Amino acid sequence: MRVYLPATTTVLRTLVDEGRLAGPHTAFAVTPVLRQHYAVSDAEADAEELEYAALLTAARASLRLLDNDPLAPRRRAVVAADVPDDAVAALDEPHIDAGAVRVSADIGMRDVASVHLDGADAEEDVRTAVAVVLEADLGSDDAQFVVDQAEGHELAWYATQELGPLLDLL
Template sequence: MRVYLPATIGTLRRLVEDGRFAPLGGTGFALTPALRESYTSGDTEELEYAALLDAARASLRLIAAEQDDGGDEKNPPRRVVISADVEQATPRPDLDAAVVRISGPVELAQIAAVHVDTAEAEAAVVAAAAVIDAADLGDDDAEFALGEAEDHELAWYAPQELPFLLELL
C-alpha cells in the first residue's frame, strides 16, 4: 500500500544517515476505504493526492514543534511528505478518513518519492505552522494562513536525489 508520511527536513537528514526512519506514532495517510467513501467522485490518483495533502498538513504540525524548540538553521521550515510502499497499514477512521498506522520503521528502499516545499514557500509555511491548531478550531484567519501555504505545490524528488537536495539547502 502506498502511504504518505509527514516529515521535516530534519527527518530527511536522519533518513539519509540511517537508511530508515520511524514516522511519529506510526502515523501516515493513504487511500483508505473511508477516504474513498468520503468523496463523491475522483479517481485513484486524485484520492491519493488528497491523502498526500493531508500528510502535508500534518507536516506543518511537525514544523510547529520544531519551531517551538527553537528551530535549526540547517533544517529550513518546509513541508515534507515521504511516499512509501508498505506491506501493512491499518486504517484509523476514528482519527480521519485517510489516517493509517504503520508498524515499524520505513526503509529507504521502500520510498517511492519525496515531496518537499521550495524555498519560496518558507514564509507561508512558518505562518501556517504557527496557527495550525487555531485553524483546526475554526479560526478563519488561521485557515487563510494554511491556504497560503497549501497554495505552494510540493516539488517531487526521487529517493536517490535526497543527498543532493539536502546538500543544497
C-alpha cells in the first residue's frame, strides 16, 4: 500500500543517514474514509486524485511536525512509501484527518517511491503557517487563511537518489 508520511528535513536526514525510519508511523493513504470524505465512487478513475489528497493531508501534518522541530528549515516534507498491506491499519476516528493510518513497520529507503518537499520560495509562508496551524485545526478562519497561503505552494518531487544531495544544499 502506498502511504504518505509527513516529515521534516530532520526526518529526511535520518532516512538518508540510517537508511530507514523506525516504526510505528502515523501516515496517510487512500482509505475508505478518505474515499467517503471526497465522495468518490469510481475508485479507478479517481485513484490519482485520492492519492494527491492523501499527499496534501500529509503535507498539512508536516506543518504540525515543523512546529516541534525548530531547527529544521521551514519546508513541508512528505515521504511516499510502499509498505505491506498488513503493516497498515486505518485510523477511523472522527477527530483524525481522513485517510490517517498507522504503519507498524519500519520504512526503509528501499520502500520509498519519492520524496516531496517545498522549495525555498515557500519558506516564509510555511514559517508563518507553522505558527498558526493548530489554531487553523481548531477552526480559526484567519489562521486557515495563513495555512492556505503555505498550502498554495506545490511540493517538488524528488527521487530517492536525489535526497542526500538535496539535503546537503539546505
